[in-house]
Amino acid sequence: MDTIRIEDAPHFVGKEVRLGAWLRNKRGSNKMQFLQLRDGTAFFQGVVAKEEVGEDIFAKIKALTQETSMYLIGTIRQDDRSPFGYEMDVKDVTVVGASEGYPITPKEHGTDFLMDHRHLYLRHIQPFATLRIRNTLIAATYEFFNKEGFIKLDSPLLTSSAPEGTTELFHTEYFDTDAYLSQTGQLYAEAGAMAFGRVFTFGPTFRAEKSKTRRHLTEFWMIEPEMAWMKQDESLEVQERYIAYLIQAVLDRNDYELDLLGRDKDLLKSYTQLPYPRVSYDDAIDLLKENDFDVEWGVDFGSPEETFLANHFNKPVFITNFPKEIKAFYMKRDEERDDIVISADLLAPEGYGEIIGGSERDTDYDYLEQRIKEMGLPVEDYQWYLDLRQYGAVPHSGFGLGLERMVTWVTGEEHIREAIPFPRTMNRLKP
Numbered sequence: 001m002d003t004i005r006i007e008d009a010p011h012f013v014g015k016e017v018r019l020g021a022w023l024r025n026k027r028g029s030n031k032m033q034f035l036q037l038r039d040g041t042a043f044f045q046g047v048v049a050k051e052e053v054g055e056d057i058f059a060k061i062k063a064l065t066q067e068t069s070m071y072l073i074g075t076i077r078q079d080d081r082s083p084f085g086y087e088m089d090v091k092d093v094t095v096v097g098a099s100e101g102y103p104i105t106p107k108e109h110g111t112d113f114l115m116d117h118r119h120l121y122l123r124h125i126q127p128f129a130t131l132r133i134r135n136t137l138i139a140a141t142y143e144f145f146n147k148e149g150f151i152k153l154d155s156p157l158l159t160s161s162a163p164e165g166t167t168e169l170f171h172t173e174y175f176d177t178d179a180y181l182s183q184t185g186q187l188y189a190e191a192g193a194m195a196f197g198r199v200f201t202f203g204p205t206f207r208a209e210k211s212k213t214r215r216h217l218t219e220f221w222m223i224e225p226e227m228a229w230m231k232q233d234e235s236l237e238v239q240e241r242y243i244a245y246l247i248q249a250v251l252d253r254n255d256y257e258l259d260l261l262g263r264d265k266d267l268l269k270s271y272t273q274l275p276y277p278r279v280s281y282d283d284a285i286d287l288l289k290e291n292d293f294d295v296e297w298g299v300d301f302g303s304p305e306e307t308f309l310a311n312h313f314n315k316p317v318f319i320t321n322f323p324k325e326i327k328a329f330y331m332k333r334d335e336e337r338d339d340i341v342i343s344a345d346l347l348a349p350e351g352y353g354e355i356i357g358g359s360e361r362d363t364d365y366d367y368l369e370q371r372i373k374e375m376g377l378p379v380e381d382y383q384w385y386l387d388l389r390q391y392g393a394v395p396h397s398g399f400g401l402g403l404e405r406m407v408t409w410v411t412g413e414e415h416i417r418e419a420i421p422f423p424r425t426m427n428r429l430k431p
Contacts, residue, residue: 358399
């Protein structure tokens with residue numbers, strides 16, 4: 001007898017199979033029981049008729065409790081009324097692992113309760129669908145950059161310096177010196193680009209900023225490509241191709257999960273249409289002022305401004321060439337204006353804000369050394385980075401995408417904590 005997974009059911013219609021699954025819930029009467037089953041690949045229903053299985057098996061099935069694990073024997077049949085499209089007529093059940101007093105019942109639970117029980121909540125429909133889509137985005141990331149001629153470079157998680165200052169970093173002792181959990185792999189990616197041409201880093205990063213917004217985590221995953229011999233305009237083309245590729249991958253591979261989440265697939269499809277609009281920071285400020293935002297040139301955009309700008313275009317939009325003083329020291333100055341840098345943020349519509357930040361990198365040794373000093377950073381910690389400008393420097397650009405923000409946007413989740421298996425925030429360090 002075949003042992004199958006739920007997702008394989010369409011290939012076994014009319015056949016008797018064995019399935020390993022957990023019981024999500026059940027309902028029924030003294031004659032019929034309807035088992036809501038899950039196995040990590042999908043959710044579907046097992047139908048048990050007392051007259052088919054007999055008194056003893058029916059009584060055993062009726063006594064099953066939520067999250068009991070079991071093997072089920074039965075026949076797969078198509079059922080267009082089912083959200084999954086298929087069901088199992090169950091003939092027998094063998095309990096594998098009992099489950100008593102499972103805390104997450106079918107009733108409504110508060111966010112803190114669900115986060116306290118995250119290790120169990122992962123089994124439920126919303127995190128199941130969201131995190132499977134996250135997995136697709138990860139797989140598609142590797143596919144895209146491999147096709148585009150990149151290699152993956154692994155950057156260290158422990159560093160002696162901070163690309164954007166130490167005030168938002170987690171400090172730790174490293175034997176007899178200070179170290180920090182990395183907030184970006186970018187500087188190391190620049191070194192990699194000078195060796196391999198095109199590289200990307202992909203790993204966890206850490207920010208100690210005391211933010212409680214729905215867009216922030218203290219531990220999250222970043223994808224950071226760096227490209228030698230590339231100007232900013234070419235980098236923006238890579239970025240929009242990358243985003244479109246990711247969204248299309250989810251549309252192609254996660255139709256079921258998007259339906260579970262109630263996500264608008266036509267809207268997602270519209271985000272694959274390229275190119276994305278490009279609006280200068282200057283023009284963005286004017287547009288905001290015309291729409292009664294109280295903003296002045298030189299400020300960084302917050303959530304309300306980002307939401308308005310992206311929704312104004314109804315698709316992702318690049319905001320380009322930000323003021324130098326609100327951006328990192330390594331961004332290249334504009335050749336005609338010393339007060340702006342050649343940079344871009346990609347804003348996602350529907351209120352999801354910045355999902356990519358990037359720039360062309362400055363290659364002037366003396367200027368970068370000056371900027372490091374202006375920011376109060378120890379030059380000796382960045383000497384290796386400055387060396388890249390002494391030995392065959394070339395134009396190069398790069399960007400960083402926050403995986404969890406991308407997951408949140410694509411899935412339509414309201415809070416970024418849903419986009420990672422075990423979120424870390426200001427107030428949460430467990431489970």
